Amino acid sequence: MPRLNINGKNYDVDAEPEIPLLWAIRELVGLTGTKYGCGIAQCGACTVHVNGVATRSCSFPVSAAAGKNITTIEGLAPNGTLTKVQKAWLEHDVPQCGFCQSGMIMAVSALLKTKPKPTDADIDAAITNICRCGTFQQVRAAIHAAANA
Amino acid sequence: MNYVPKINRRSFVAGTAAVGGGLALGLDFLPSGPKVVRAADGSPEIGVWVVIRPDDVVVVRVARSEMGQGSLTGLAQLVAEELECDWSKVTTEYPTPGQSLARKRAWGDFSTGGSRGIRESHQYVREGGAAARMMLIQAAADMWKVPAAEVTAAKSVLTHAKSSRKTTYGKVAEAAAKLEVPKNVALKDPKDWKIAGKPLKRLDTAEKVNGKMIYGMDVKLPGMLNAAVKASPVHGGKVKSFDAAKVANMKGVVKVVQVADNAVAVIADTWWHAKSALDDLKIEWDPGEGGKVSSATIADILKEGLTAEKAFIGNQNGDIKAAIAGAAKKVEAVYAYPYQNHACMEPMNATVLWTPDKCEVWTGTQNGEAAFAATIAASGLPANKCDVHKIMLGGGFGRRGRADYVAQAVLIAKQMPGTPIKMIWSREEDMAQGSFHPITQCKMVGTFDDKNNLTGLHMRISGQSILAGIAPQRLNPDGSDGATFQGLNPNGETAFGYTVPNLLIDHAMRNTHVTPGFWRGVNVNHNAIYLETFMDELAAAAGQDPLEFRRKLMANHPKHLGVLNAVADRIGWKKPAPKGVYRGLSQMMAFGSYVAGAAEVSVTGNKIKIHRIVAATDPGHAVNPAQIERQVAGSFVYGLSALFYGECTVKNGAIEQTNFHDYNSLRIAEMPKVEAIVMPSGGFWGGVGEPTILVAAPAVLNAYAAATGKRVRSFPLKNHNLAMA
Numbered sequence: 017m018p019r020l021n022i023n024g025k026n027y028d029v030d031a032e033p034e035i036p037l038l039w040a041i042r043e044l045v046g047l048t049g050t051k052y053g054c055g056i057a058q059c060g061a062c063t064v065h066v067n068g069v070a071t072r073s074c075s076f077p078v079s080a081a082a083g084k085n086i087t088t089i090e091g092l093a094p095n096g097t098l099t100k101v102q103k104a105w106l107e108h109d110v111p112q113c114g115f116c117q118s119g120m121i122m123a124v125s126a127l128l129k130t131k132p133k134p135t136d137a138d139i140d141a142a143i144t145n146i147c148r149c150g151t152f153q154q155v156r157a158a159i160h161a162a163a164n165a
Numbered sequence: 166m167n168y169v170p171k172i173n174r175r176s177f178v179a180g181t182a183a184v185g186g187g188l189a190l191g192l193d194f195l196p197s198g199p200k201v202v203r204a205a206d207g208s209p210e211i212g213v214w215v216v217i218r219p220d221d222v223v224v225v226r227v228a229r230s231e232m233g234q235g236s237l238t239g240l241a242q243l244v245a246e247e248l249e250c251d252w253s254k255v256t257t258e259y260p261t262p263g264q265s266l267a268r269k270r271a272w273g274d275f276s277t278g279g280s281r282g283i284r285e286s287h288q289y290v291r292e293g294g295a296a297a298r299m300m301l302i303q304a305a306a307d308m309w310k311v312p313a314a315e316v317t318a319a320k321s322v323l324t325h326a327k328s329s330r331k332t333t334y335g336k337v338a339e340a341a342a343k344l345e346v347p348k349n350v351a352l353k354d355p356k357d358w359k360i361a362g363k364p365l366k367r368l369d370t371a372e373k374v375n376g377k378m379i380y381g382m383d384v385k386l387p388g389m390l391n392a393a394v395k396a397s398p399v400h401g402g403k404v405k406s407f408d409a410a411k412v413a414n415m416k417g418v419v420k421v422v423q424v425a426d427n428a429v430a431v432i433a434d435t436w437w438h439a440k441s442a443l444d445d446l447k448i449e450w451d452p453g454e455g456g457k458v459s460s461a462t463i464a465d466i467l468k469e470g471l472t473a474e475k476a477f478i479g480n481q482n483g484d485i486k487a488a489i490a491g492a493a494k495k496v497e498a499v500y501a502y503p504y505q506n507h508a509c510m511e512p513m514n515a516t517v518l519w520t521p522d523k524c525e526v527w528t529g530t531q532n533g534e535a536a537f538a539a540t541i542a543a544s545g546l547p548a549n550k551c552d553v554h555k556i557m558l559g560g561g562f563g564r565r566g567r568a569d570y571v572a573q574a575v576l577i578a579k580q581m582p583g584t585p586i587k588m589i590w591s592r593e594e595d596m597a598q599g600s601f602h603p604i605t606q607c608k609m610v611g612t613f614d615d616k617n618n619l620t621g622l623h624m625r626i627s628g629q630s631i632l633a634g635i636a637p638q639r640l641n642p643d644g645s646d647g648a649t650f651q652g653l654n655p656n657g658e659t660a661f662g663y664t665v666p667n668l669l670i671d672h673a674m675r676n677t678h679v680t681p682g683f684w685r686g687v688n689v690n691h692n693a694i695y696l697e698t699f700m701d702e703l704a705a706a707a708g709q710d711p712l713e714f715r716r717k718l719m720a721n722h723p724k725h726l727g728v729l730n731a732v733a734d735r736i737g738w739k740k741p742a743p744k745g746v747y748r749g750l751s752q753m754m755a756f757g758s759y760v761a762g763a764a765e766v767s768v769t770g771n772k773i774k775i776h777r778i779v780a781a782t783d784p785g786h787a788v789n790p791a792q793i794e795r796q797v798a799g800s801f802v803y804g805l806s807a808l809f810y811g812e813c814t815v816k817n818g819a820i821e822q823t824n825f826h827d828y829n830s831l832r833i834a835e836m837p838k839v840e841a842i843v844m845p846s847g848g849f850w851g852g853v854g855e856p857t858i859l860v861a862a863p864a865v866l867n868a869y870a871a872a873t874g875k876r877v878r879s880f881p882l883k884n885h886n887l888a889m890a
Contacts, residue, residue: 032416039437043391048383049376051559053510054592058825061510089376098374105374109366109791112799113233114373115380115510115559140834146825148510148560149233150802152836154795 018082022047023091033079037071038062040078041088049089049118053146060145063119063126064088070126089118092125101125104162112149120145124159133163201342204258209342211300213271214244214293216258217338221321223250225294227257228265228272229282230531231369232561233799234854235792236282238367240290242788243283246361247294247352250334251321257368262537263552275533278566278683280756280852283788287850288352295350297341301334304341308332355786355847364791369557381529381556384516386585390419391436392577393443394588396428398597399452399818401678403427406449412442421446422580430577436589455678455818463677463815464501467606470627470673471499477643477674479650483667488621492612496706498699500609501879502628502691504813504820505602506828507684511559512595513570516587517578519544524551524575529558531566539568543575562803563683567600567635593823600682601813601820603629607695609702612667617707619718621667624653624695630674631688634681646674651755652689652859653696658757658851659689662725663700663718679815685803686858689755694880697751697863701870711750711867712738724846725752728761728781731842735779736763746776749867753859758851759783762860764837766868772890773869773882775805775837780857782841785849797841797857804861806831809882809889835889 020027020037022045029044041050041064050073053061057075064073065087073081093099098106101124111117120143127134127142134142139159147155202210208218216224225244231237237257245255265272273289298318305323306313309330317324321334355362372378397403407429409421417438424430429448433439470476489495515528517540524544530536536553544551558565574588590598605628612621630646632639640646649672651659661670684690704714712733719726729752733739742748745767752761765777780797787793810829814821822828862880869887870876877885 035437039435043435043437046385047376048379048385051380051511052382052589053512054825056592056824056826059510059830093375102374106366106370109370109795111233111367111370111373112235112795113510113558113560114369114378117373118376121374140832143833146510146830146832148508148562148803148806148830150799150831150836151795152802152831152833153798153839155833156836 018078020045020078020081020086021084022086023088024094029078031078033077035078037064037073037076037078037081037086041073047088047090051115051118053116058146059116060123061116061119063122063145065122065126068126068129070123089122092121099125100162100165101128104158104165108154108158108161110151110154110158112151116145116147120147120155124162128163134159209338211297211338211341212293212346213268214290215248215297217334219335219338221251221333221335222254222256223248223321223334225255225257226260226272228260228275228533229286230275230277230533230555230558230561232277232531232558232565234282234796235367235789236277237369238365239283239788239792240286241368242361242365243287243291244294246358247291248298249318249320252360252365254321255368259555261552261554262533263548266548276535276566277531277561278563279687280855284757284850284852291352292350295352296347299347299350300341300344301337303344304337305332308337308340361788362786363789365789367792378557380511380559381514381516381527382511382559382589384527384556384587386516386518389516389585389587390432390434390581391439392430392432392586392588393436393439393591394424394428394430394573394577395443395448395594396598397450397452398820399450399455399678400680401455402450402452402818404429404448405451408447412446415442415445418442420581422577424573424576428573430588432577432581432586436587440591452818458678458818459816460814463604466675466677467604467627470675471606471608471625473627473673475673476625476671477645478669478671480653480655480661480670481668483621485621485623485667485669488612488667489610489623492620493615494613494706496611496703498609498702498876498878500607500695502605502694503811503880504604504679504815505684505807505811506596506599506813506822507562507564508596508825508828508830509560509562509564512590512592513564514587514589515571515574516585517574518585519575519578520583522550526553526571526575527556528553528571529556529565530568530571531558531561531563532568535566536568536571539572540575543572544579562685563687564600566683596823596828597820599813599820600635600680602684602690603631603681603688604677605629605691607691609695609699611699611703611706613707617709619665619703619707622665624670625673626671626692627673627675629676629681631681631683633674633676645672649688651687652692652753659755662722662752662754663715664721665718678818679820686855689753689859690804690807690862693751693753693859694862694866697753697860698866698876701749701867702876715752724759724783725754727846728752728759728783728844731781731844732761732763732779735840735842736765736777738763747868747872749864749869749871751860751863751867753856755859756852756856757785757849758853758856760856760860762857762864764864764868766865766872768869768872769890771886772888774890775865778837778839778864780839780841780860781844782853782857783844783846784851784853785845785847787843787845790843793843793853794841796853798839800857801837801839801861802831804858805865808862808865808880809887812881812884831889
């Protein structure tokens with residue numbers, strides 16, 4: 017039974033090793049902030065951090081996640097204090113339907129760890145999440161705002 | 166939205182009727198006078214639209230659905246404006262369609278499509294807010310024993326200036342709830358608005374940045390099982406057989422069931438197990454007649470329609486035949502627009518608990534009442550034993566206006582009485598079972614006299630009717646589909662913006678077995694591309710500037726012209742563009758609003774770089790300009806994704822595309838800078854969610870043609886090896 021460390025807490029999940037991390041998080045651990053959008057690592061709605069690295073959990077087996085530190089959207093703001101990215105998202109009123117935004121925020125949070133002041137080109141290269149509502153203009157503004165906060 | 170999180174907190178186990186419901190309505194029958202209706206927490210209703218809690222929190226009821234477009238916030242602004250309440254204490258909740266039916270449709274139409282969420286309910290929701298304010302004022306006046314006319318209301322505080330007394334809405338709500346709801350209420354002049362008309366932030370953002378917002382896919386009920394489903398890949402096909410035994414022993418699998426005559430579902434402990442088993446399940450299909458159809462056969466049928474003798478007429482004046490016969494010059498072009506899937510980020514899903522006594526559904530739907538009707542029909546139970554609890558939508562774009570997925574989930578749950586079943590479509594199923602943007606072709610003919618004046622225009626659309634496919638009861642008596650002429654009608658909310666001496670716009674209806682649907686923009690997407698790119702072709706044939714050519718035809722259409730002029734001014738049409746940059750324009754009216762777009766592009770090889778978009782919207786009244794700007798910018802993402810990438814093709818009757826790898830969507834790197842001009846001219850109420858998408862593609866196509874001299878007339882652009890830079 018794989019042991020997953022999610023948001024600082026250990027979970028022993030009854031999961032076959034090949035089950036995607038996404039479904040272990042959603043169905044076995046019960047955290048539903050991480051979304052299913054495509055199942056083939058195209059859309060990024062399922063993005064979580066595995067040892068700090070933005071990872072598309074729909075295509076990442078539980079077996080590879082065991083023993084690593086996993087952060088989901090629910091664990092991004094420990095003690096309820098929003099991160100710079102979340103605050104910028106609120107300030108810029110970024111989400112429309114919001115279904116892709118957990119993944120978007122997780123991808124952006126990982127980017128800012130490696131590139132604290134990303135250029136537009138850095139953003140274009142790193143953020144490849146799909147948003148069908150088309151929030152990109154607000155996403156870009158909010159990334160810059162978070163970087164400068 | 167305080168409603169959604171209640172799902173997990175409410176006492177499901179107790180089996181009350183209140184499971185997940187937003188409003189557990191209780192009635193206090195007073196010895197005399199009207200009854201007080203209470204919300205789930207016991208707070209009183211002040212009319213059907215407003216609940217006021219003792220702590221002054223105002224709960225605004227919203228019947229329309231929130232799918233990202235912002236109507237939840239906009240409708241609350243309209244109620245709050247008339248209510249004169251403290252905006253910082255406003256929250257919202259959805260009544261259910263079952264509750265609405267039980268109260269004689271107290272909340273009106275639930276349908277949230279056609280950009281009508283606000284424009285078709287602004288009157289009665291504002292009246293609801295105003296009536297509640299009058300009741301609160303009366304209650305305070307009664308308490309103080311002063312005339313109501315001496316009591317004023319502002320920011321949830323009631324004041325009697327003469328005696329310097331003040332109280333709050335929460336303190337008089339109980340008394341106000343016992344008063345009759347006034348029938349004649351005066352509404353504010355929009356120029357006096359303080360909450361409506363302002364760029365306020367959305368009410369539903371906080372839970373969208375911390376993962377707490379519950380979408381349909383996230384619903385959890387005690388003892389719930391999960392279902393994955395596969396319907397006949399060929400629409401209209403049927404299940405011939407399936408080998409349930411092969412997967413019955415797979416981990417977690419509980420049951421394999423047939424759903425209606427066209428689908429099979431696997432029910433399992435988790436959705437992943439259900440989906441894995443379904444992937445392994447061998448299903449034999451009878452594709453029916455549709456199995457012989459391909460994109461090529463459909464194209465042939467549509468092509469025939471371009472010159473067919475018979476067609477339904479949507480708009481005509483003058484004598485187009487005479488104009489063509491006597492033309493000094495004739496310009497022709499033939500266009501084609503493909504099937505497209507909505508591809509909402511959240512695939513279709515619904516959670517259902519069916520027992521012989523009750524059927525309850527939790528789902529993201531654009532039309533609560535349609536979902537309710539589907540539930541009643543599929544459950545086999547009467548209306549008073551069914552209800553639908555609306556959950557936040559992970560995108561809609563028209564797809565969630567249909568209730569096919571709700572009916573399917575009910576039919577699955579009915580085979581597991583007493584067990585809640587969450588049915589989720591895989592992305593692949595969502596792609597296969599779309600309600601596709603209809604496929605059409607179009608032949609345009611324009612005629613000129615010897616002085617290069619446009620004398621005639623014939624627009625022949627050949628293709629599929631959405632209404633014939635999914636709402637045949639809404640076809641006209643002669644069998645025509647009025648919606649096919651959106652943006653081209655002589656007048657009304659989707660009016661044609663040009664005056665042409667001899668005009669004929671007609672539709673040769675050519676339907677296929679592929680289910681069509683209302684796709685953001687509906688029929689205007691292709692109509693706008695055909696009309697607005699051809700207008701540029703005509704301008705070129707006449708040797709005229711595209712803006713000036715249009716202006717000459719728009720003298721009788723001042724509001725169409727207003728938005729066109731606004732984008733032309735802002736983009737600097739009369740000044741030269743930067744070196745290597747070319748411009749294109751377009752305008753349209755639909756869903757009650759006037760829209761225009763201007764694009765600046767440069768082209769290098771097969772790469773189109775979109776540098777800048779200017780888009781103007783005149784929606785009459787702008788309830789929340791900040792949200793309108795977001796709808797405008799988002800419309801370019803949806804519209805340009807469609808233009809560059811969006812195509813669903815048919816092979817052996819089935820849709821070939823299966824996921825985002827072959828049905829791509831624009832990413833942030835491709836996002837052009839969009840400048841929105843929100844220019845409400847007053848006097849009418851237009852929609853916002855859809856109109857701007859209409860001008861996205863034609864403005865870019867016209868700019869591309871200006872840059873290259875090449876006209877692309879079939880879509881998407883990827884088929885011409887053109888990509889976004």
